[in-house]
């Protein structure tokens with residue numbers, strides 16, 4: 268079987284490697300290289316976890332955690348650092364906090380169902396254990412010890428090397444310009460270099476570039492929109508900055524403010540971002556997503572984070588990483604065969620939280636294409652087409 272994989276981010280690489288390992292011949296199209304700086308997979312770190320209020324995400328998050336470790340051992344590369352993740356929940360200020368409480372309650376129930384450890388902590392316990400955190404306004408915390416940090420760029424490149432090392436993957440440094448069909452079935456792609464590449468199956472895993480390809484073919488919408496996003500890295504003066512290093516603080520997500528981040532790993536500084544990007548709300552043109560945030564945007568972020576981490580008072584930014592989420596309205600993925608187009612699989616709509624699920628979902632998509640029985644149920648992510656307005 269010959270499969271064309273469009274895109275070389277974490278999903279394109281995972282798929283290419285697992286398909287080739289399963290015996291398929293793969294041609295991968297990726298114009299800018301694995302983990303390039305314009306992709307979602309080009310940054311340093313991502314949160315990996317199983318705590319989710321929504322069951323299917325908890326399932327694939329949990330199924331991926333041991334795979335990250337096992338595949339890292341197989342490839343001789345550290346892909347994750349499972350030092351735990353701390354979720355901070357606010358005291359009730361309004362209905363939004365009720366939703367966050369329900370999310371955490373649901374997440375605790377799913378972790379219990381999956382037999383995974385979690386500790387529920389009062390605000391004073393949080394401050395005692397992690398002195399860099401100011402607990403004002405918190406209702407409780409949930410610490411998931413088996414979760415942690417995923418090294419996104421490193422993992423993408425490790426899988427890219429592993430894919431090529433199978434001897435079954437040809438990489439083409441060009442974009443897929445269009446998907447070709449004959450008799451209603453997909454027969455291949457045409458590259459931006461003009462090469463026609465025939466295939467038994469085409470998998471489009473190219474984030475927003477993939478959305479455009481599929482929508483052009485089917486004449487309908489996938490309901491995936493571009494949401495600009497940036498993360499920031501900070502130098503924090505000591506002695507206060509000592510409380511924000513990776514032996515003194517886990518990665519965190521603060522439900523209620525939308526902040527998430529990572530301790531200083533000794534190389535990159537303290538990392539913080541809004542999960543819900545503020546750029547659209549502030550009227551910044553989304554097409555300028557690849558440009559660094561303004562000084563005002565950075566100061567707004569630092570000031571918000573300082574309320575939880577007082578050591579950030581005197582922090583100075585040392586770098587940013589900006590890209591776009593390929594988001595759906597409910598943050599649910601779009602994964603599976605495109606309705607009405609046999610031979611075409613779409614993997615996208617990862618909505619700013621896709622990295623952690625790549626092993627379980629990538630393996631499941633590859634196994635299904637190879638005719639096997641996938642270990643996880645992908646039906647809840649099935650591709651949903653909307654008529655054009």
Ligand SMILES: Cc1cc2nc3c(=O)[nH]c(=O)nc-3n(C[C@H](O)[C@H](O)[C@H](O)COP(=O)(O)OP(=O)(O)OC[C@H]3O[C@@H](n4cnc5c(N)ncnc54)[C@H](O)[C@@H]3O)c2cc1C
Pocket residue numbers: 273274275276277278279296297298299300301302303305306307308309310312313314315419441442443444472473474475476477480496497498588590591592614615617618619620621622623624
């Ligand atoms: C800043 C940020 C923070 C995030 N934080 C987290 C987190 O903490 N935890 C988590 O789990 N997830 C997180 N995510 C989400 C996660 O990183 C992404 O979902 C994931 O990396 C996307 O991988 P991908 O392979 O789908 O897409 P990408 O990595 O974007 O790769 C798509 C590739 O397709 C290529 N391409 C585009 N068009 C074409 C074409 N026509 N032909 C061929 N190739 C094409 C591009 O060059 C690109 O390399 C975050 C995302 C961002 C941006």
